[in-house]
Amino acid sequence: MAIDESRPFTPINIAVLTVSDTRTPETDTSGDILADRVTGAGHRLAARAIVKDDAALLAAQFDAWIDDPAIDAVVSTGGTGLTGRDVTPEALAMLRGARDIPGFGELFRWLSFKSIGTSTVQSRACAVVARGTYIFALPGSNGAVKDGWDGILAEQLDSRNRPCNLVELMPRLKEV
DSSP: OEEOTTSOOOOOEEEEEEEOSSOOTTTOHHHHHHHHHHHHTTOEEEEEEEEOSOHHHHHHHHHHHHTOTTOOEEEEESOOSSSTTOOHHHHHHTSTTEEEOHHHHHHHHHHHHHHHGGGGGGOOOEEEEETTEEEEEEOSSHHHHHHHIIIIIHHHTOTTEESOOSGGGGGGTTOO
């Protein structure tokens, strides 16, 4: 597992979605961290939004971004906990053609265990690929966003990562 500097870097277009009933653009620190990491890695921040914890509203936002050819991936923060208002995984399940990426949630919780111990069992972090677009759902804490980006997404969304990465699969994601 390493970045092969002899290979070209391929920037992709990433949208950042904050899922929250209370955050505003001024208080969205986890969204800020994600946006900074996306652009700092050399990718393009294609869009950014805050949507309330409502499965139908979230699914509509995800669908709009999936259907936007200028967006390759979405990273969301928030709504992955255990309370009744945490509905991001349910919104992802509503998406037509969504296929789970189970290894993402498994790896996230393993990494998170190193930071917060057994409290990681409260996370329903998950990912899907839907109609050619990756969607990664991270918890809303700043630490979780850092763990998810730094520990997984920075490498998997880097076309130079070896032995493989998610970017190289993108041309084939819409195969039937």
